[in-house]
Amino acid sequence: MQLDENYWDTRYHEGQTQWDTGAITTPLKAYFDQLKDKSVSILIPGCGNAYEAEYLHQEGFENVYLVDISALPLQNFAARCSDFPSNHLLHKDFFALTRKFDFIIEQTFFCALHPSQRGDYASKCAELLHNGGHLVGLLFNDKLNSNHPPYGGCKNDYTGYFAPYFDFKVFDECYNSIGPRAGRELFINLIKKQL
Incomplete structure (x- = not known):
């Protein structure tokens, strides 16, 4: 299975987006509400x-x-948030990025990648x-699938x-997951090591 742009475009076109919660999830909102410096650079892959x-x-x-291999969710986002800087919407492969950030937010990207x-x-x-x-973010603590995302x-x-690469500040079962994911998530806050 090729998990490429065409694959994800097809998922969006067919409405096969079961990961889409329709709103920010509780664990990430609670974390963001603790951040005081609003000038920090944040990547959501x-x-x-x-x-x-x-x-x-x-x-x-x-x-x-924001970075996504499919242009469709970026277009959806731009339509919802028309005053968001368009040059912060990156239609490319995460692995091709080169600039540096203060935070990377993990929300269902890790589980969309093949385990390899x-x-x-x-x-x-x-x-x-x-x-x-x-x-920082969430990882599924659940077997889920072995042959597709x-x-x-x-x-x-x-x-x-x-x-x-990281020191583990938090790597524990998530206590405030949304209902459908309760008991099935880990919350992580990993700090890049001084290498």
Whole structure:
């Protein structure tokens, strides 16, 4: 299975977007509400319809960037948030990015990647973060699927990918997941090591 632009375009065209919650989820809203510096640079990879970015933008965060391999969710987002800077909407492959950020927000991108890419994902996140930058978000703590996205796993499966690059501030079961994901998520706050 080729998880390329065509694959994701087709999912959007056919409405096969079960990951789409229609709003920012509780764990990320609670985390964002603790951030005081609204000038920090934030990347949301595999952003989908990017309700997290919409919330951050409404709250006055100035340097939020979205990247998705499909143009369709970026177009959806631009229609909803017409005053969002268009040059912060990046229609490209996450792995082709080069600029650095203070935060990377994980929300269903990791589980959309084939498990063979998980090591590359962890390495790329570290590459894109400033020293001391944070990888924050949610990972499924559930087996899910083995032959198509979303791909699942558990904490023990995941920690080895991140340990070479990050210190683990939080890597625990999520206590405030939305109803359909309750008991099935891990909340992570990983800090890039000073390498």
